Amino acid sequence: MLRHLESNYIRKKYLLTEITDKKVANLIHDCITQPSKTKRLTAYEQLTHIVFDLTGGFDINAFKFKSSKDLSRAGD
Structure with a gap:
């Protein structure tokens, strides 16, 4: 990079x-x-805020996986 x-x-x-x-x-x-x-870390946080502003943010409650992988066995 x-x-x-x-x-x-x-x-x-x-x-x-x-x-x-x-x-x-x-x-x-x-x-x-x-x-x-x-x-x-300060630079990373500033960069993250810029990216979130450009992409509309991030809401953990609205996050969805785009994969059809079955995650119910994630601990296996």
Whole structure:
């Protein structure tokens, strides 16, 4: 992920586009590279809020699996 942010070569090789939102790009970078666990967690929380805002949020009570897998035997 970090190479996607920093390397034109990697983006070209894998046909990736640059992340245009610099705030998101910087937060991803901070999530990976900050030496302080607290700073990494803060960046991750900020990034999560941005993603939830863009996707309409997350409601655990409305969450549904899209798989038909039988989960009744999850402990087996």
